[in-house]
Amino acid sequence: ERSKYLIDHASELIYRTDERGNLIFVNTACVEILGFSQEELVGRHYLSLVKQEAREATEKDYVRQFVKKIPNAYVEIPVIAKDGREIWLGQNSQLVLEENRVVGFQAIARDITEDKREIEELENLSLTDDLTGLYNRRGFLTLAEQQLKHAQRSDEQLVLVFADLDGLKQINDRFGHQEGSNAIMRAAQILKETFRESDIVARLGGDEFTVLATVASNDRADIIKIRLEQKLKSFNARHDQPYNLSMSIGVVLLDPRNKLSIDDLIRKADAAMYEHKQQAKEKVSR
Template identity: 30%
Template sequence: MPSSGNNETILWNALFEASWDGMVVLRLDGSLYRVNHRYAEMLGYTREELEALHIWDLDTRFSQPEIEAMLHSVDSGGAHFETRQRRKDGSVIDVELSNNGATYQGDKLIFCIVRDITARKTTEERLRQNEALLQGIASQVPGVLYQYRMAPDGSRSFPYLSEGLVKLGGLSIDTMAGAEVVPLMSRILPEDADLVEAQTRRSAATMENVHVEFRFRHGDGSIRWIECRSTPKQEPDGGILWTGILLDITQRKRAEERVQAMAITDGLTGITNRQEFSRLLDREMERASRYASPLSLIMYDLDHFKRINDRFGHNTGDDVLKTVADLVGDSLRDADLHGRWGGEEFMVLLPHTGLEAASRVAEKLRQTIANHRFETLGFVTASFGVVELAGGENSRSLAQRVDEALYRAKELGRNRVEARASHQDAQ
């Protein structure tokens, strides 16, 4: 407040009354020395009514002793804080105070600018409640809610990761969020990382949603399948922000693998079933024809298997089939294919193998079976037919020829190998 000069007094009064904020001058004893129209309007009093009060009559946050101590501590350096004041009608508003101490005509006064921040505090509280609500929802979502940003310079970051990351990835949010994406992205298996990056770049170019599945190394070292779904949004600076969800689909993937395995595997022996073996046979025949490489097929059948079932029961017969399948499987190369054709009949497909070499393999298998002693029933034998794929031959003809070779081995006394070199029956 000016100390002299009529013109300065007029200017001060004009500024005091024209202010958009409430203005009040306090004495050290807490009484209101002067208030402007805005402050009176803010609290619903007349100026005369306010100037008859003390500041602790209005303040609902601090006690009278606290306010008295604050008044005596204010100096020319000022003080800034928030409090709450009661209006004449009893309602309470949030206010922000900026105080400065000064001496006027020998008295120390406190000059205060008072701003009503009730609307701002209400908005802040609503935002806090919304944030708490979103945090609560995010904590219940069975996955990770996230935001992933690609800046105009190509740098990447995760502005937001929900707490689900702790469970889904076994990782700490503090170490995964922020500017660096390397700790999180580096856990995607290398064989899947290129697919994820390609999907991201495609989405950035087309603004299409991302939907990709990939394998991720969990914090405990295990491998998990993750499904990612997100929606991109162009930002004002040219960056792109994806908002999405990560779901752990490991159990679903394992179930799908089990279903797929059941569809192609013989339930008793655990080796390829007839349908899948037929599909693989067609594939290998096409490959052999394309590269002009030899391909041979072995078919074997357990001798007098019906007698085993009749004498010892079907459980024993099943055990024999499983054991024989294991014995043969252990004697084959990784490239060879082994399947159950039906009943006690089995097939072995030998890529890159001619008739002579295939016959030696069949003889080795025959001896392996014949030399194995089974509990309860002792020894069993098997008969083998062997054929080599001929030019222009189809799978039906090849299967028919190997069946005839096996039949010939049985006719000649069983427990032997018969090979057929010609394909006069091919179609």
């Protein structure tokens, strides 16, 4: 009885679905924030509440969680209230298992619409890199500090990736600076394809890139590095160019309880990237 009272009077949206994704329970906050009655919500598929343009990406996130049996995952999704308003939810979803079989998921979500508005306002400032369209150093540091604070409040796990485009000087010297710029733009595109739209992808300057991303609680640094390396390999196989794109990559998983600044974390990721670069050189010299 006490737990039922706490769930029903929580300020967060709490709901549960069956294995097909249909809502079978919603708490009072779901009704109050979304504007639908309990009868209108129960029985609906959760995707019907998600903004049309975000449904495919949202479904992919949940399918990945189901297939890999990731116990807890954090996503940010835009939903449409009954009155047509767009509401952003920061949501932790947990699989519901019976005899090791997934029978649905339950979620606790918080209205982060105001946080998103603040980010949009920041994005309207001069925060992007002219060549690639990614965030520039100023944009990254501004948004990353805010994302880090948000992660500390919501206990999310983040990952910081530092990537250095290998051989840019040689590309410039051999093929000209225009081709060097093309290589930078291709590297930026690979990073955008590897990470989600909600992740903060930036070019810090020259051949240096960085990414701050939200990850599942059981993701490992080496898995993220492998994912990026596979994207590079796939890109090189698909494109006929006189050189292969290669990146030295450093990855640091962030504990939200750690009070390090973004600058400190970049230094740690940079050190990990330098170690990766040295290991690659040692392999070549053997």
